[in-house]
Amino acid sequence: MIIAPMNLSIFHGSRCRVNTLAHLWSGSLHSWTRRHITTSKLHDPKVPGIGGGNTKKWTRRPITTKTEGSINTPQTSKLSSIRHEVLDETISATSSSLSIGKTEISQFQKLQYCEVQKEESYESLANLLTIICFDIETTGFSRDSDCVIEIALQVLRGGKNSTFQTLVNPNKFVPNTKVHGITSSMVNRRDVPRMKDLIPILLQYVSSHQMPGGKVLLVAHNARTFDVPFLISEFSRCSIEVPSDWLFLDTLPLARELMKIEGSKKASQKDLMEHFQIKREGDAHRAESDVKGLTLILRRLTFDLKLSTLDLLERFIEMAGHKVAHAVLKGPSVVKELCIGSVLALAAGSLWKMHHWNEQRKVRTFYDLLEKGEIGVVVQEE
DNA sequence: GATCACTTCCGACCATACCT
DNA sequence: AGGTATGGTCGGAAGTGATC
DSSP states (O other), X not given: OOEEEOOSOGGGOOOEEEOOOTTSSOOOOOOOOGGGOOOOOOSOTTOTTTTOOOOOSOOOOOOOOOOTTOOOSOOSSOOOSOEEEOOTTEEOOSSOOEEOOHHHHGGGOOOEEEOOOOXXXXXXXHHTOEEEEEEEEESSSOTTTOOEEEXXXXXXXXXXXXXXXXXXXXXXXXXXXXXXXXXXHHHSSTTSOBHHXXXXXXXXXXHHHSOTXXXXXXXXXXXXXXXXXXXXXXXXXXXXXXXXXXXXXXXXXXHHHHHHHTTOXXXXXXXXXXXXXXXXXXXXXXXXXXXXXXXXXXXXXXXXXXXXXXXXXXXXXXXXXXXHHHHXXXXXXXXXXXXXXXXXXXXHHTGGGOOSHHHHHHHHHHHHHHHHTOSOBOOOOO
């Protein structure tokens, strides 16, 4: 059994270890604080204002994860009683107990150690970030029974080979041709790659644009509930792990934030195209056309909302945190997929950004339980 | 101390939005 | 259409202050 105390100030952690899992948004970002955030421009020099210090309407409660044997810096904030406990099959808690099956937990057995970078290096982390917009077309909504039939990526900073697009052979009937215009005969061909053949190419493409030591931020509209889970399912079906240095960002919350200011509830990609008066290139609901539109939308969103690259990284953290927070609140069946100490801590860190007042209260309760040590957290043994 | 009115908090529920 | 997230409304419980 490993007992891993979790300090409630994740922002001051100097070093910790994190077990990674493809089913997460990637959980290796720690130690985040506005105090040390400096802005970093997105890659389009034509967009003024990005990197400007926008006024935050919210604050983040600091949290740190620590694991025994890996602590080398005295913490300035008080230690909480929160502990990560590996109990083989059960996440124990004073007031709650979350069960995990042995076979299910075995999928977490691979541990990776992650050096948490020092606070001073966050600016360089942002500078080393490659932002790539992506979009997928599928045979339907179900990530279990439907397949990706087209994927397109566009590197935000542009340059040579900045766009990648391909059809994908699903080896099945395409029932929703009327949505995207992609027919069965277009994709069920020998010269169209299958997902398992495409993924290595995809990985190669992304890494060719990745800066040494840097991370990749993959951006999609409604990524959180559609594109990313779908992509992860496809990787999973091919028994390939999503790289741990891939981070994901959803533009939908950003769009909602902006459109709310504009007095509208609509925040679909189509609405954003109209709002920003962006002219579509190619057919609607084709991946390449949509991803090009999304790239322009992202630039306009970040400009209008005054978001720097570091702000986008923060949004990723919120996204990861939110997912875990909801998972914890929903119960053990989802928790088993998401219990990674660092990300769980991030969940608490993101609570103040919860828009829905009802959920906000739930997450606050969750945070309080964490603080009191009444919720256990799994840290997988090597 | 008992009662009442008012405010605040919280959970439940529903409608809407988003992706293909 | 399926799954997920958000935002709004409603009603009950709890807290607070004024009045008798």
